[in-house]
Amino acid sequence: xxxxIIATGGTFDKxxxxxTGQLVFGDSIIPSALRRARITVPAMFEPLMAIDxxxxxxxxRQQIRAACERSDETQIVIVHGTDTxxxxxxxxxxxxxxxxxxxxxxxxxxxxxxxxxxxxxxFACAAAALGAAGVYIAMNGRVFPWHAVRKNRDAGVFESx
Amino acid sequence: xxxxIIATGGTFDKxxxxxTGQLVFGDSIIPSALRRARITVPAMFEPLMAIDxxxxxxxxRQQIRAACERSDETQIVIVHGTDTxxxxxxxxxxxxxxxxxxxxxxxxxxxxxxxxxxxxxxFACAAAALGAAGVYIAMNGRVFPWHAVRKNRDAGVFESx
Amino acid sequence: xxxxIIATGGTFDKxxxxxTGQLVFGDSIIPSALRRARITVPAMFEPLMAIDxxxxxxxxRQQIRAACERSDETQIVIVHGTDTxxxxxxxxxxxxxxxxxxxxxxxxxxxxxxxxxxxxxxFACAAAALGAAGVYIAMNGRVFPWHAVRKNRDAGVFESx
Amino acid sequence: xxxxIIATGGTFDKxxxxxTGQLVFGDSIIPSALRRARITVPAMFEPLMAIDxxxxxxxxRQQIRAACERSDETQIVIVHGTDTxxxxxxxxxxxxxxxxxxxxxxxxxxxxxxxxxxxxxxFACAAAALGAAGVYIAMNGRVFPWHAVRKNRDAGVFESx
Numbered sequence: 001x002x003x004x005i006i007a008t009g010g011t012f013d014k015x016x017x018x019x020t021g022q023l024v025f026g027d028s029i030i031p032s033a034l035r036r037a038r039i040t041v042p043a044m045f046e047p048l049m050a051i052d053x054x055x056x057x058x059x060x061r062q063q064i065r066a067a068c069e070r071s072d073e074t075q076i077v078i079v080h081g082t083d084t085x086x087x088x089x090x091x092x093x094x095x096x097x098x099x100x101x102x103x104x105x106x107x108x109x110x111x112x113x114x115x116x117x118x119x120x121x122x123f124a125c126a127a128a129a130l131g132a133a134g135v136y137i138a139m140n141g142r143v144f145p146w147h148a149v150r151k152n153r154d155a156g157v158f159e160s161x
Numbered sequence: 162x163x164x165x166i167i168a169t170g171g172t173f174d175k176x177x178x179x180x181t182g183q184l185v186f187g188d189s190i191i192p193s194a195l196r197r198a199r200i201t202v203p204a205m206f207e208p209l210m211a212i213d214x215x216x217x218x219x220x221x222r223q224q225i226r227a228a229c230e231r232s233d234e235t236q237i238v239i240v241h242g243t244d245t246x247x248x249x250x251x252x253x254x255x256x257x258x259x260x261x262x263x264x265x266x267x268x269x270x271x272x273x274x275x276x277x278x279x280x281x282x283x284f285a286c287a288a289a290a291l292g293a294a295g296v297y298i299a300m301n302g303r304v305f306p307w308h309a310v311r312k313n314r315d316a317g318v319f320e321s322x
Numbered sequence: 323x324x325x326x327i328i329a330t331g332g333t334f335d336k337x338x339x340x341x342t343g344q345l346v347f348g349d350s351i352i353p354s355a356l357r358r359a360r361i362t363v364p365a366m367f368e369p370l371m372a373i374d375x376x377x378x379x380x381x382x383r384q385q386i387r388a389a390c391e392r393s394d395e396t397q398i399v400i401v402h403g404t405d406t407x408x409x410x411x412x413x414x415x416x417x418x419x420x421x422x423x424x425x426x427x428x429x430x431x432x433x434x435x436x437x438x439x440x441x442x443x444x445f446a447c448a449a450a451a452l453g454a455a456g457v458y459i460a461m462n463g464r465v466f467p468w469h470a471v472r473k474n475r476d477a478g479v480f481e482s483x
Numbered sequence: 484x485x486x487x488i489i490a491t492g493g494t495f496d497k498x499x500x501x502x503t504g505q506l507v508f509g510d511s512i513i514p515s516a517l518r519r520a521r522i523t524v525p526a527m528f529e530p531l532m533a534i535d536x537x538x539x540x541x542x543x544r545q546q547i548r549a550a551c552e553r554s555d556e557t558q559i560v561i562v563h564g565t566d567t568x569x570x571x572x573x574x575x576x577x578x579x580x581x582x583x584x585x586x587x588x589x590x591x592x593x594x595x596x597x598x599x600x601x602x603x604x605x606f607a608c609a610a611a612a613l614g615a616a617g618v619y620i621a622m623n624g625r626v627f628p629w630h631a632v633r634k635n636r637d638a639g640v641f642e643s644x
Binding site for chain 1: 164194195197198199200201202204268275276277279280281282283284285286287288290291292299300301302303304317318319320
């Protein structure tokens with residue numbers, strides 16, 4: 001039982017830049033979130049990229065697929081922006097890897113009050129540990145098969161489709 | 162797919178009383194944690210008791226068993242103090258309910274900086290959703306079968322045994 | 323001894339909108355900050371406007387001056403964006419009110435980790451209580467007379483000039 | 484204009500020990516609070532002791548007096564437990580130092596949600612910068628002369644007397 005956590009950016013990992021007043025990417029906060037979670041399961045953290053999911057191109061998705069392919073761990077959590085999480089999940093599903101791949105993210109950045117990020121990270125880690133091989137999206141306290149979910153942008157939630 | 166979350170107290174739910182300087186129990190913070198998590202899965206919250214797990218007697222454990230028995234939901238998360246989580250899990254296992262029961266808690270109260278509580282709650286909710294019927298302890302990023310875990314009090318972690 | 327706290331917006335009061343991913347203005351968080359501070363001094367809170375200080379026009383500054391003029395309280399804290407705090411201070415100084423007016427703000431929004439907002443609010447409240455009549459900028463743990471300060475935007479600090 | 488901040492312990496600086504479940508003293512959090520506050524005023528931090536103010540003996544108070552006497556800075560903030568803050572203030576007043584000494588503390592530890600600690604620290608720093616020589620207690624958004632204040636333990640606030 002071991003786990004790989006791949007950071008790709010997204011709202012989860014946005015941080016405030018006091019000089020510009022913008023939310024930007026810096027060093028991923030995921031390692032500190034994992035320390036806070038006091039996990040003892042062996043977990044590899046891989047900071048693959050740090051981009052908004054709206055900026056994600058095919059080439060980025062190929063990098064994510066390659067990271068999943070070369071992963072020695074068969075339980076993989078991918079922290080990803082919510083807007084195109086579904087597209088990345090679909091591409092990974094087509095790769096047909098014999099691994100349990102769970103994409104998660106956050107509606108509120110980890111470092112902002114009342115963020116859902118830490119809950120989602122915990123939820124996704126358990127989904128990766130217990131789920132069958134396949135590709136899933138874990139948001140809003142639910143594990144969705146990749147093909148049966150869409151983001152409702154007006155409501156800010158993922159729902160079955 | 163629906164979920165019951167039963168609060169029994171424990172470190173997870175301890176809150177600071179400014180008048181006495183003590184960590185005490187008040188209204189459970191779990192409902193606000195669930196709102197923060199933005200869960201959309203139907204979830205019943207049941208504040209059953211609010212005690213330290215070191216103060217938990219057989220009568221309390223019978224209450225917990227009764228709550229699990231009468232639960233319409235077959236996915237149950239119990240938020241519990243860590244010190245006697247194992248004993249409660251054992252008692253529940255002997256009740257042989259056809260439900261997935263996951264006990265979790267926290268090493269640091271939810272309302273204190275760097276708490277593991279929200280991660281653990283997310284982790285336990287996914288474990289309850291995906292696990293087979295049985296009784297589990299979900300702590301430190303791991304799902305332990307009830308009979309194969311102990312709390313290492315010196316290290317402050319749960320480990321296999 | 324009584325105090326008026328006037329909100330005008332600025333970084334201090336920015337909040338995250340999960341639907342747009344932007345930092346925006348909503349209801350001011352200052353009332354909850356004051357409850358948290360457990361203040362017992364009589365304090366009037368006046369949510370005058372909620373804008374970025376870069377968007378502040380002369381008409382906005384006239385509103386701020388009018389609010390200071392009509393204030394029954396002679397100790398006034400104005401929570402303001404940092405970028406044009408100096409300009410508003412200068413305009414207020416020219417109004418020559420017999421009041422102690424302290425402008426403060428934040429480099430990191432109140433609701434983001436490691437924000438300086440609560441410190442600055444406390445600092446400004448004491449400066450308003452103890453300072454002589456006049457207009458001041460209170461940032462970075464310092465009380466600057468309005469005419470002797472500038473924001474160093476590269477360093478993100480206020481400094482004497 | 485320079486400042487000395489002396490830590491003596493108290494609720495402000497209490498931290499949670501996951502192994503014992505108690506609030507205890509560790510390394511003071513005041514240096515990180517000052518970084519968070521982005522202060523640029525020269526400030527010396529002196530971790531003098533770390534005790535509950537109910538445990539404070541005459542010998543401790545003599546240490547505090549000695550620290551104030553030898554301080555090159557004439558603006559001094561003392562972070563202190565609230566229960567005997569008044570007694571320490573009285574002792575310091577009798578020492579008749581030509582310095583502005585402001586005692587502050589917190590009703591909720593810095594590292595617990597909704598703590599008043601950061602506000603109080605900011606408030607006390609401004610009071611030390613602007614107050615006349617003398618000994619003051621700064622709590623609840625008010626600057627009290629040392630002899631005209633008591634802690635109302637039932638209400639958890641400082642009030643004039």
